[in-house]
Amino acid sequence: MTLHLLASCAYLAAAGLALRARGEVLPAHPRAPFLAALVAVDLHAIGYALRTWNESGPELHFFAALSLVALGMGVLTLADSLLRRVSALYVVMMPIAALALLPHALLPAQAPASMGWQIQLHAWTALLAYAALSVGAVLASLMWLQERGLRTRRPSALARGLPPLIQTEDLLFRLLWVCFVLLSLTLLTGVLFVEDLLAQHLAHKTVLSILSWAVLAALLFGRIRFGWRGQRAVRLTLLAMGLLLLAFFGSKLVLELILARP
Secondary structure (H helix, E strand, O other): OHHHHHHHHHHHHHHHHHHHHHOOOOOOOOOHHHHHHHHHHHHHHHHHHHHHOEOOEOOOOHHHHHHHHHHHHHHHHHHHHHHOOOHHHHHHHHHHHHHHHHHHHHOOOOOOOOOOHHHHHHHHHHHHHHHHHHHHHHHHHHHHHHHHHHHHOOOOOOHHHOOOHHHHHHHHHHHHHHHHHHHHHHHHHHHHHOOOOOOOOOHHHHHHHHHHHHHHHHHHHHHHHHOOOHHHHHHHHHHHHHHHHHHHHHHHHHHHHHOOOO
């Protein structure tokens, strides 16, 4: 719990440092947000491992999965910041990660269900795909704000922290390709390793995940074949995110928290 709480504070510190640096022409410590986020991710990962890991594998119930997605979002944000300075992404993503890990930190630990390596591989690829698409959805929303500011010639303070629009769009599509590959692996491992979708209450999750995969496939094909971009890319990214949100956390919310089924 202590490590998780420290990680949450470090996430918020990274967001605060990024917000402060955006107002300075030459920030005194330009890498301070990155270092704070790096500390947060390390504390988060170590805290999760110490709290949940045993011979059966990690916890993957609703709040544990939410914490893992937050960790993935933090890692992806760090990876993006190594390529280019995107302070607005820190300002948005780090507070989300800080809040998402808190329920898992504060609630009592639950014994993880025993899972073979095949199902663990399926679960990990699903969580990574969701984390990648979460970052992509935030980037799509920021890109929408950026385009709106260009049209009205009154960019918001958040949009001013982004790189040029074409770079933001390039970053978005690179993330979408990562998500598409991970989601493809998730569906493939599900077909290979999940024995009975109906008995395990996974039919609706599978259908929604396939729909999300199809939306991403259509968007990426349209990008290559027709040069899709702008508002169409934003809408389809958010649609894919919404479908995956319902597939993963929507089903876990109903089954685990409302119906109390493992």
